[in-house]
Amino acid sequence: MTKIFRDKKRGEIRAVADVSFRCEPGKIFGLLGGNGAGKTTCLRLLATILRPSSGDASVAGFDEVTQPERVRANIGFLSTGTALYERLTARELVEYFGRLHGLSDDVLRPRLDALFAALDMNEFRDGRCGKLSTGMKQKVSIARTIIHDPAVMIFDEPTHGLDVLAARAVVGFIRECRARGKTVIFSTHVMSEMEKLCDTIAIMHQGRIRAEGSLGQLRERFGCEDLEDIFIRVAEGTP
Numbered sequence: 001m002t003k004i005f006r007d008k009k010r011g012e013i014r015a016v017a018d019v020s021f022r023c024e025p026g027k028i029f030g031l032l033g034g035n036g037a038g039k040t041t042c043l044r045l046l047a048t049i050l051r052p053s054s055g056d057a058s059v060a061g062f063d064e065v066t067q068p069e070r071v072r073a074n075i076g077f078l079s080t081g082t083a084l085y086e087r088l089t090a091r092e093l094v095e096y097f098g099r100l101h102g103l104s105d106d107v108l109r110p111r112l113d114a115l116f117a118a119l120d121m122n123e124f125r126d127g128r129c130g131k132l133s134t135g136m137k138q139k140v141s142i143a144r145t146i147i148h149d150p151a152v153m154i155f156d157e158p159t160h161g162l163d164v165l166a167a168r169a170v171v172g173f174i175r176e177c178r179a180r181g182k183t184v185i186f187s188t189h190v191m192s193e194m195e196k197l198c199d200t201i202a203i204m205h206q207g208r209i210r211a212e213g214s215l216g217q218l219r220e221r222f223g224c225e226d227l228e229d230i231f232i233r234v235a236e237g238t239p
Contacts, residue, residue: 001055003041015041017207018055023200025151028174028184030198032191032231038207039187040079043156046185047077060151060183073101076146077154084137086130090121093129094143101148108147115143118176120169135166142170152183159193171197191227201227203234210234 003016016038023029031039044050046059048068057064060074085093091112098108116122119139124132129140138158146153155174159167174197177184186197194201195215202212211218211234215227222230 001045001052001057003045003050004053014207016045019209021202021209021212023183023185025183026178026181027199028178028186028197030194030201031187031204032194032201033204034189037204039204040156043154043185043187047075047154048072074150075152075154076150078142078145078158079156084129084140087128089126089128090140091125093140094147097144098147103148111147115147119143119173135162138162138166153177154185156187195227203231205235
């Protein structure tokens with residue numbers, strides 16, 4: 001896929017340029033890159049928030065250009081920029097999104113209870129979103145993203161701004177998604193999270209995937225043990 005934006009001052013901007021990859025069920029595919037590398041644009045293309053300038057993608061077996069509604073029904077997309085309605089409680093907000101996805105009461109109630117237990121949210125389930133901490137809000141965002149139990153999970157920097165304990169809980173939950181056979185696409189600039197979570201790592205720089213493989217394969221290819229060193233070599237174009 002390629003995504004081109006046009007700016008009056010800067011002209012043509014290729015935010016994503018000929019990016020192609022594959023992620024299988026029960027695997028975590030990681031996009032690693034600095035700010036402006038194209039990670040978020042790439043994930044927004046997959047989530048049908050943006051349309052590609054050229055190219056296409058198949059998500060959960062559906063074409064993102066010709067079948068966007070089917071794609072949306074089968075994904076959970078967590079973005080760092082998504083706000084919560086502050087006057088609703090955590091339970092009310094997640095329940096609302098469940099109803100938007102057409103879940104009946106007999107499906108929604110046990111699903112909501114299981115999610116709140118898995119994410120350790122029960123102590124604030126009846127707290128208004130406007131009064132919750134950053135970590136609590138992020139958990140609410142995750143719960144509302146996956147209340148419909150989608151086959152494909154897309155996480156765009158899910159631990160951004162979280163403290164150590166909250167980030168640890170989110171990382172643990174992403175591992176659970178893989179264990180349950182979900183297809184997980186995960187974006188971050190945090191090296192340690194990539195090392196802990198991802199089966200395949202793709203290093204993005206200036207809108208392109210410059211290197212891709214397992215952590216072991218990348219270490220062997222670049223002769224470095226440290227992922228940060230590998231990233232720097234890729235970004236600088238060092239073979």
